[in-house]
Amino acid sequence: MTNAALHVARTGLDAQNAKMRVIANNLANVNTTGFKRDRAQFETLAYQAITAPGAPSSDQNKYATGLNLGSGVEVMGTARIDTQGSMQTTGNALDLAIEGNGFFQVLRPDGSTAYTRDGNFSLSAEGTIVTTDGMPVQPQIQIPDGAQSITIAADGTVSAQLQGQTEANVIGKLQIARFVNPAGLQAVGGNLLIETGASGAAQAGDAGIDGRGNIRQGNLESSNVNIVEELVDMIETQRAYEINSKMIKATDEMLQYANQNI
Structure with a gap:
């Protein structure tokens, strides 16, 4: 499970890094005539179905929710926002x-x-x-x-x-x-x-x-890039990147503990 958590956190780092690149490109083109800002779009990776919802839990009962473990996230594409510039x-x-x-x-x-x-x-x-x-x-x-x-x-x-x-x-x-x-x-x-x-x-x-x-x-x-909006997105992306980095560190410490004490 811990190795899987490392993989999930790594996909989070890759996705947030890609989003930061999109934001950087928007800010770089803030003075480009007719430029339209891009927005990164995310999607979940494949899920591992440990227990399917509705599967029998006993002779008379069924699981109401089941157990599904996600494998991470990826950037599925970028959407250009075609709003009118000033x-x-x-x-x-x-x-x-x-x-x-x-x-x-x-x-x-x-x-x-x-x-x-x-x-x-x-x-x-x-x-x-x-x-x-x-x-x-x-x-x-x-x-x-x-x-x-x-x-x-x-x-x-x-x-x-x-x-x-x-x-x-x-x-x-x-x-x-x-x-x-x-x-x-x-x-x-x-x-x-x-x-x-x-x-x-x-x-x-x-x-x-x-x-x-x-x-x-x-x-x-003018470009339709809103500098304030992009800066807010940049801060949010940076925090999400840091959280995924901390997840990798926490998982690594869990593995070290298991190796030393089990």
Whole structure:
């Protein structure tokens, strides 16, 4: 039994260590544009059924509860919390934020499409709207050379006013992608997410329609990490780690006592 207790406590240490890593990543990205915090999810390991509930205890009686011994805990996964981050006004025409559900679409170097809430865009040398890593936003928008101003409406319509003209010309339209299960998207770094079987297929369309959020020009969405909440979780995780460590120490002392006195 004592050896089993050592194993159970070890799984507790591993699980709390994994949760601390999740918390550390949340705090590290507190200033990352469009970042969504993660939450560690736990599940019990297999149980050993010594006595099954309802098994006969005598000719006429049955066990009401039985005897089941757990074998520990593990982190079953991480859940991304997709709550809206606060809006930061920048005044930059190419800083965009999504108010509501949805993701910007960008073209990766391998030709696949990735999704992001980071609307910190800029222009390439060819006048294309791109991410900070140079990946073009989809559908691709080409800003004419010499454009005096760029306006992006809430529905994604992009207009540019050229020199010598009094009215702005529509030059394209940004689309927003939404997913049935956005928590199923896989993070690949660089503020990018990719589609998986759990997320469902991307449903791209105009902003503000069919559950897609509106685009806010001149704004960036802040991380939704709450520092106070993360610090409380960190303290709780640290205490749980210490308790599991003490369990290992107590079990070790029990084994020493048994070896010396039995």
